[in-house]
Amino acid sequence: MKKHLYTLLAVISAVAMSACNRNSDGEGQVKIGMTVQDLSNPTWSGYCQAIQKEAQANGAKMNYVACDSNVSKQIMQIENFVARGMDVIIVHPADPEGIESACREAMAAGVKVISWDDDIKNADVRWLIDNKALGYEVGKKASEFINEKHGGKAEVAILNYPQLPVLLARGNGIREALTEHAPNADIVAETSAINPQEGISKMETIFQSNPNVKVVACIGGGGSVGANEAAKAAGKLAEDFGIFAVDATKPELEAIKNDEGVRMSVIVTGTDQDVAETVYGFVEKLAAGEELPARVYRELIPVTHENVDKYYSK
Amino acid sequence: MYSIKNLQGAGNGAASFAKQFGIYLVLVALLIFFSIASENFLNSHNLLNVARQVSMLGIVAVGFAFVLLLGGIDLSVGSVITLVNIVCAWLMVEAGWNPVLAVLAALLLSSLIGFMNGWIIAKIQMPPIIVTLAMLIIIEGVAYLISDGLPIYGFPESFAVIGQGYLGPIPIPVIIMGIVMALGGFILGKTYFGRYFYAVGGNEEAAKLSGIDVNKVKYLVYTLSGFFAGVAGVVILSRTNSGQVLSGKGFEFDVLTACVLGGVSVSGGHGKISNVLAGVLILGVLSNGLVLLDISQFVQMVIKGSVLLGAVALDSLQQRKGS
Numbered sequence: 001m002k003k004h005l006y007t008l009l010a011v012i013s014a015v016a017m018s019a020c021n022r023n024s025d026g027e028g029q030v031k032i033g034m035t036v037q038d039l040s041n042p043t044w045s046g047y048c049q050a051i052q053k054e055a056q057a058n059g060a061k062m063n064y065v066a067c068d069s070n071v072s073k074q075i076m077q078i079e080n081f082v083a084r085g086m087d088v089i090i091v092h093p094a095d096p097e098g099i100e101s102a103c104r105e106a107m108a109a110g111v112k113v114i115s116w117d118d119d120i121k122n123a124d125v126r127w128l129i130d131n132k133a134l135g136y137e138v139g140k141k142a143s144e145f146i147n148e149k150h151g152g153k154a155e156v157a158i159l160n161y162p163q164l165p166v167l168l169a170r171g172n173g174i175r176e177a178l179t180e181h182a183p184n185a186d187i188v189a190e191t192s193a194i195n196p197q198e199g200i201s202k203m204e205t206i207f208q209s210n211p212n213v214k215v216v217a218c219i220g221g222g223g224s225v226g227a228n229e230a231a232k233a234a235g236k237l238a239e240d241f242g243i244f245a246v247d248a249t250k251p252e253l254e255a256i257k258n259d260e261g262v263r264m265s266v267i268v269t270g271t272d273q274d275v276a277e278t279v280y281g282f283v284e285k286l287a288a289g290e291e292l293p294a295r296v297y298r299e300l301i302p303v304t305h306e307n308v309d310k311y312y313s314k
Numbered sequence: 315m316y317s318i319k320n321l322q323g324a325g326n327g328a329a330s331f332a333k334q335f336g337i338y339l340v341l342v343a344l345l346i347f348f349s350i351a352s353e354n355f356l357n358s359h360n361l362l363n364v365a366r367q368v369s370m371l372g373i374v375a376v377g378f379a380f381v382l383l384l385g386g387i388d389l390s391v392g393s394v395i396t397l398v399n400i401v402c403a404w405l406m407v408e409a410g411w412n413p414v415l416a417v418l419a420a421l422l423l424s425s426l427i428g429f430m431n432g433w434i435i436a437k438i439q440m441p442p443i444i445v446t447l448a449m450l451i452i453i454e455g456v457a458y459l460i461s462d463g464l465p466i467y468g469f470p471e472s473f474a475v476i477g478q479g480y481l482g483p484i485p486i487p488v489i490i491m492g493i494v495m496a497l498g499g500f501i502l503g504k505t506y507f508g509r510y511f512y513a514v515g516g517n518e519e520a521a522k523l524s525g526i527d528v529n530k531v532k533y534l535v536y537t538l539s540g541f542f543a544g545v546a547g548v549v550i551l552s553r554t555n556s557g558q559v560l561s562g563k564g565f566e567f568d569v570l571t572a573c574v575l576g577g578v579s580v581s582g583g584h585g586k587i588s589n590v591l592a593g594v595l596i597l598g599v600l601s602n603g604l605v606l607l608d609i610s611q612f613v614q615m616v617i618k619g620s621v622l623l624g625a626v627a628l629d630s631l632q633q634r635k636g637s
Contacts, residue, residue: 039611065611071554072561076367080605083360084352097467098556101478 030060030287033081034090035074036116039066044092050276051090058280071098078102082109088283091123092116112286114279125282125292129268130300131166134246135173135219137300141264142174142217142244143181149240152182154214157189157206159199159223167194170219170246178217188213196251199226207234214241221247221265228252228261237261248303253312256305264304267311336628337577337592344596348603355606362485368598369487370395370546370553371565371572372591376498377428377542378569379590380535383502383515385582386442388536390431391543391569393453394424395562398547400457403466403557406473413473421544427453428540429533436529450566457559466557477553487549494542499587511535515582571618572597575625596621 032055036044048064055062063084067074071094079102081089089111093099096118103113103122115123146154156178160171171190178185188210193199199222206213207230216231218224224245231237241261245252248267255262269275278298285292303311349356374391381388398420405416427449434445479486502508510531513521522528543562550561576593578585600621604614 033605061608063605063608063610065605068560068563070560070563071556071558072370072550075554076601077605079363079367080602083354083363083602084606084608085354094560095465095554095556095558097465098554098558101474101555 030055030058030088030283031084031086032060032062032088032090032283033077033084033086034062034064034092035077035081036064036066036092037069037094039064046272047275047279050272051279054273054276054280055283058284060280060283067094069094071095074099075102078106082106082111086111087287088112088114090114090116090279090283091120093118093120096120112283114282114286119295124286124294126295127279127282128295128297129166130297131169132173132176133297134266134268134300135170135175136177137173137266137302138170138217138219138244138246138264139174139177140181141302141304142215142242143178143185145242145244145263146182146185146215149242150214152184154182154185155188155210155212156185156215156217157203157210157213157227158187158191159193159202159216159218159227160190161192161194161219161223163192167219174217174219185215193218193223193226194220195222196226196229199223199228200230201226203227203230204234207231207236216243216261218243218245221245221249221252224262224265225249225251225255228255231261248311250312253303253308256303256308257312259305264302267301267303269298270301271311336632337575337589337596337625340625341592341596341599344599344603348599348606352603352606355603358483360602360606362483362488364595364598364602365488365491366485367602368594369485369491370549371568371597372491372594373494373546373549374543374565374569375572375576375590375594376494376587377535377539378566379498379573379576379578379585379587380502380511381442381539382573382578382580383511383582383585384532384535385515385518386435386532386535387446387570387580388428388431388539388543389443389446389566390427390449390453391539392562392565392567393450393457394427394540394543395547395550395565396559397427397453397457398424398544399551399557399561400461400466400559402548402551403469404460406469407466407557413470417476417548420548421541424544424547425537425541428537428543431540432533432536435536436532454559461557461559463559467555469552469555473552474555475552477549477551477555487553490545490549494545495587495591498590502587507531507534512583515584517583568597571622574629575622577625577629579629593625 034048036048039045052062065077067077074094078089089106091099091113100120100122103120106113107122113123115126119126119128146152158174161167162171189206191202193202203226216227218227224243227243231241237260242263243261244263245265248265252262252265269278282292354360378388378391401423402416402420405411405419406413431446431449434440435442475486477487481489510526513526514528514531518528551557572593573590574580575596576590578590600618
């Protein structure tokens with residue numbers, strides 16, 4: 001009986017050895033592990049693939065995983081990355097508070113940590129969005145439109161989402177820019193809308209109560225896409241009507257390109273390739289032992305009819 | 315597949331050996347495979363890492379195995395983890411309770427939920443899968459109601475010991491899993507009501523006729539399942555240091571996988587805690603080892619599903635041979 005057991009184990013180990021070359025890493029090859037909240041979200045799978053390609057092009061090795069917004073799973077992934085001997089770990093935290101200890105242990109083990117979107121304590125670099133500045137950019141572009149098309153006086157609606165702190169900051173930025181750059185504009189409606197459905201129904205209601213609304217400023221792409229549909233249905237599309245938003249999602253870019261209601265949407269950092277180059281830039285510097293600023297704010301780029309082709313592809 | 319043929323060809327002795335310890339052979343094979351394939355796998359730090367990662371799964375698996383032995387299922391374990399997570403966090407942060415009291419209250423709550431599952435299943439004679447599915451949804455809703463979907467954090471520092479602490483080189487969660495597993499093994503092997511679990515799961519009618527109070531056995535088993543899920547919930551809370559509504563999401567399927575891998579029959583009556591431990595360890599070794607080999611997460615999903623399918627197929631083949 002024992003003999004058979006040994007035979008079995010011998011066969012399995014032989015198969016194991018032939019089936020798999022021991023994953024010895026190239027000398028000096030940079031190894032990157034990335035954990036994100038959700039890979040079924042096209043934005044994140046796009047980023048991950050682009051970064052992996054960029055890493056490969058530079059002779060580095062990159063593996064990415066999703067924790068499905070589950071922080072215990074993310075902790076496990078970080079631990080496994082450390083055990084794997086990764087040089088740099090990129091974390092898009094499921095819960096910033098929850099992963100602190102895992103990131104602390106990773107740093108103690110000599111691994112560099114990049115935190116994406118969250119200002120956590122235990123990281124070498126935090127890559128952040130300044131949400132107030134982002135909202136301010138939306139408000140500023142909306143103000144320019146009001147000044148140009150309406151001589152500084154127009155009825156404005158804001159689609160915000162104060163339920164989430166980051167989006168509250170964006171909403172405040174929009175309001176601040178409008179009062180500064182178009183002081184005579186009249187904000188007649190301010191309500192929350194996070195997705196296209198809410199955007200449509202809220203905008204329909206606003207058109208009922210304020211049919212003369214000419215400018216809509218939104219904290220996100222969901223609201224703006226909904227507002228665009230509502231404006232189309234209500235026959236409000238005109239040269240002097242404009243929606244200004246954030247995210248530069250595909251439907252928004254399509255609307256910008258086709259000269260519908262959406263006039264501008266801010267893209268953060270740029271295309272997937274731009275994101276990949278920036279992130280890989282951090283990786284390279286960290287792996288080489290260079291110091292990076294603790295906080296790096298992401299570039300905000302307004303996408304309009306003029307430059308939409310650079311970001312839009314069918 | 316080579317292994318089955320090989321062992322079957324070797325006669326009955328080897329076949330029964332494989333039946334009893336087959337799962338350990340798979341575990342050993344995996345250990346050998348990963349040790350050869352990855353230079354980072356076989357070191358004490360990583361192995362302790364794996365043990366710590368599977369400990370929550372192992373704790374829940376004991377109660378879950380009891381339920382499976384009975385021929386039932388408890389889909390609510392994941393949401394019980396979530397609720398315990400949220401309630402315990404809320405009691406410590408919002409109500410300012412002492413961590414020990416908060417933990418005890420959360421464990422009491424999880425046991426009560428388990429008891430309710432058992433009571434409804436036994437008294438109203440509803441199918442366990444429906445009762446516990448309904449409970450899953452209800453509990454998840456309650457967790458959202460308490461937390462508004464936001465994380466709760468800022469616990470006393472001492473609380474982190476349960477999930478993050480060590481006793482010597484051994485992580486505390488691993489010790490808790492060891493105790494729970496030993497307790498589970500003791501209940502099944504050495505106590506009369508442990509033997510009732512097998513009796514009821516094997517043939518409920520016969521168990522009833524032989525004088526076993528089947529309803530009481532069901533109350534007890536589901537209560538234990540709730541309790542152990544609660545223990546895991548506390549460990550997870552301490553490990554993440556943050557109460558989260560997603561903390562237990564989908565846990566029931568991992569536990570089911572581990573138990574079935576460990577040879578617990580889904581139709582009741584067969585199973586051993588020692589083999590469940592092997593099932594739990596296989597899942598942990600796979601999760602860890604595949605990352606060490608830089609295998610993409612999507613390929614990992616395919617491999618894990620195939621391993622489950624393979625293990626159950628092996629079990630079914632052996633059952634058929636045996637009968």
